[in-house]
Amino acid sequence: MKKRLWIIVLTIGWSQLTTAYASFKLTFPQGHYDPQYFRVQGNMAGFLPDLMRHFANDSGIEFEMASTPIKRNARLLENGQVDFILPSNPAWADNPSGRLHFSDAILISRSGFVRRSESAGKPFEIVATVAGYTLPELNSPYSEFPYQLIETIDTDASLGMLKAGRVDTVYAHLDFVRKWLELNKLKHYLIFEKDAGYDNYSYHLATIEYPEILQMFNLWMQDNKTLIDKLRRRYSVGTESLL
Template identity: 25%
Template sequence: MISAAGVPNATALQTKHLVIGVEDIAYYPYFDYTRNEASLSKAILDRFAADQGYTISYVALPIKQFSKWLYENDIDFKYPDNKRWHPATKDHKAESFSDAIFYLRAGTVVLLQDKDRPKAFFKSLGMISGFDPTLWKAEIASGEVNILDDSSTKVLIKHLVNGLVDGVDIDIAVAKYYLESLGIKQQLAYSNTLPQEIYSHQLSTIKYPKIIQQFNQWLAQNKAFLEASLHKFHIPIEQPVLQASE
């Protein structure tokens, strides 16, 4: 059975339960599947499932094995994902990616008083273990910048406040949430002098490209809900820039 929009519905796809592989880290308010708590991504995916007659289970997987999830784990989908995080391999081309669910800003979060510091000021950066230091590869290779990584977002924010790192490569909404959870009165901002990029979170699959089509249709029809969800979780609404990678 096909919907009026030409997208298969859940009954036609013969798939009722979706297993989604997710990162085993706390990156709230975007996601934190280490505990059963509402988050932006869970609100969106759960709403899609409810609207289309699916049920969902989330399987937290090691971020350092991220590129292998869809090939070595018994999951149907991967979230978050993004085409630009993968090399252009034959296997990668077999994956189907959804449209952008929402956009985020990749930048370096610093103490407010350091937001205009020149690039030469930054000698040590905090980063979540397993994340790719896309904006700093040349400086790391030359030894100009050292990376202090940790699996705990909260620990990285502590390091920033205590001066153990000069900045943390993290989303500002995430940084502010964990700062508040620590009860620390401090102001944070993106560095004005360091590179920033706009990118998106996408859903990916090998098994069910038709459900990706269905999800894309749902995204297009639920823009008001998506925007309201960003507001609910106090996340800035970012817009894609011309020729930006998804």
């Protein structure tokens, strides 16, 4: 694997990558998004940071990982204040100038509506979601009833409102919901309203200035599918059923 990486490095010129920076700045959305990404004692943890550390170790490329509010990530990248953002997606609002380059898909993450079992099939009244998320159009009959939308800082805050009875529904990535249920020992507390509508989002590493590193990352992912699958299972990320 390292041989393949070094062939690319020699082709593009390693000095072009390392002269300007001792390391590259990589930022994630701020908030607790366990198991995909979150902060522990000031350090990024979870599936995506762990994956990037494996890539860094194999390639010799150093990443300085941090987190910023989700709505600032693309702006920081556009302004040259960070070098990479993760996760990103060509269909999201991260790319207003059309200058972003994207890696191959790293992960498919399903987002949908969850609520208490006693609310199953009922119209939505108050829905909580993370500020910056775009909700899908509702399927019938859910689409026939308007609802109030409340934005929160992260999924934990949304689910806390649901538990407190302040909202009846939460729209979130199901990986985060599954982890929250596990940590709070509430295995059968929520249901996934699949019929209301959901989205499957592919996660990509994005940059403006360093598409050559994305090429290296894509090759690394191709050569390390077994490792990546192992990490997915370890962190329980992906599109497997919620309950």
